[in-house]
Amino acid sequence: MTNFMHVDDWQVWQHASRLSELTITERVRVITQLGIETGTDPAKVTPIQIVRWLASHSEWSDSTMCTYHSYLRRWFKWLQAQGLREDDPMVKVGTPRLPEREPRPVSDIHLAKLITTRMHKRTRFAILIACLAGLRVSEIARIKGEDVDLSGPRMRVLGKRGKQQSVAMHPLLVDIAHQMPSRGWWFPANSVRPGEHMLGKSMSQMIGRVMQRAGVPGTPHSLRHWFGTTLLLEGADIRTVQELMRHSSIASTQLYTMVPDKPRHEAIGRLDPFRYKGSGPIGSAA
Structure with a gap:
């Protein structure tokens, strides 16, 4: 109150x-x-x-x-x-100017390091769901066994503004589903809130602690960014990625089409200040 x-x-x-x-x-x-x-x-x-x-x-x-x-x-x-x-x-x-945003995915090497770090089984499952289904921490926290249809295989997700959508399941997530309860919350709350699911904030803290311990920069949401960015880099068309990310506007998905760091560094590395072979050293007198 x-x-x-x-x-x-x-x-x-x-x-x-x-x-x-x-x-x-x-x-x-x-x-x-x-x-x-x-x-x-x-x-x-x-x-x-x-x-x-x-x-x-x-x-x-x-x-x-x-x-x-x-x-x-x-x-x-x-x-x-x-x-x-x-x-x-x-x-x-008035309305402030919305700052330009760009995705901040974890790097491939950091993701591998994170996944192989020692942690509780359910924490690892949550991390895999984030990077292989692109779910937000609040969405992961609300997964129930009843949301999973292994005949698809698909998972029903309760997203922003209470919107329900189905997402395709990666084979690793199908394996996870076989190890999780077929009914009830996959990530139940503690004894303080019996019968409830974890809060999104608690899920974020749980994943964030493992990321910090593994020396992986970023936030748990960076795993979702890895999902969207990697789909595009691997050749998925932007409309498909919009559906998989469950973006209401394709403008949100277009943020993931920004050129990633690796091609930028490779492009810069190809610059040659002596490309005109007849030039002398930089700073020499004419």
């Missing part, structure tokens, strides 16, 4: 809309922080208060700023839709 007007109602409304617990928690946290730091109920803040609040957080990255802007827009749109506020202050605040 919060101490601000309508925030609790917004939280309930988001649950009814089947948004993920992580999304709801983050949105409520940011709106509550806005109210605390401005000293004003977040339902009543003015555009200039919002601008000053955002400007006071120079430590936020451009990506974080864009994310928080989106939370604010959704908050005020909801207030308007419920008849709780007439104006939308975000119209006067």
Whole structure:
């Protein structure tokens, strides 16, 4: 429960809309922080208060700023839709420029190092699911035995905004399915939350600890980036990769078509400042 007007109602409304617990928690946290730091109920803040609040957080990255802007827009749109506020202050605040992104996959050598590192069996299974099916950590955490159809073989995935999609299963994942329960959660929570699945944050921490111990840079999401980038490098067409990555827009998939580091380094390495053989050493007098 919060101490601000309508925030609790917004939280309930988001649950009814089947948004993920992580999304709801983050949105409520940011709106509550806005109210605390401005000293004003977040339902009543003015555009200039919002601008000053955002400007006071120079430590936020451009990506974080864009994310928080989106939370604010959704908050005020909801207030308007419920008849709780007439104006939308975000119209006067404006929209920050979305930073250009590029995938950051783990390298092949680091992935091999990670997979061969000693770890719990289920942690290894989670890592293989991430890099061979491209699932996000929150999606891995919610896998149930009932989601797997070995006759396909396919796996049903509960993705962003509660959207359910089926993904093809790699032969290694079929082998994993034979070792996991045919009913119930594959990655159950601990005794604090009996009968529930692991939280996405806990899954991320579990994989992240092994990555750190193995000396593998990046985050668990880098395994999903390896999945998308490697599919394209191995010749899969971009429409197929969009389906496998479950991107709603092909623009998201196009990020994975950026030239990877290896060809860049090879191209740079082929540069020859003495390609005109008749030239003298660099810096020699004419």
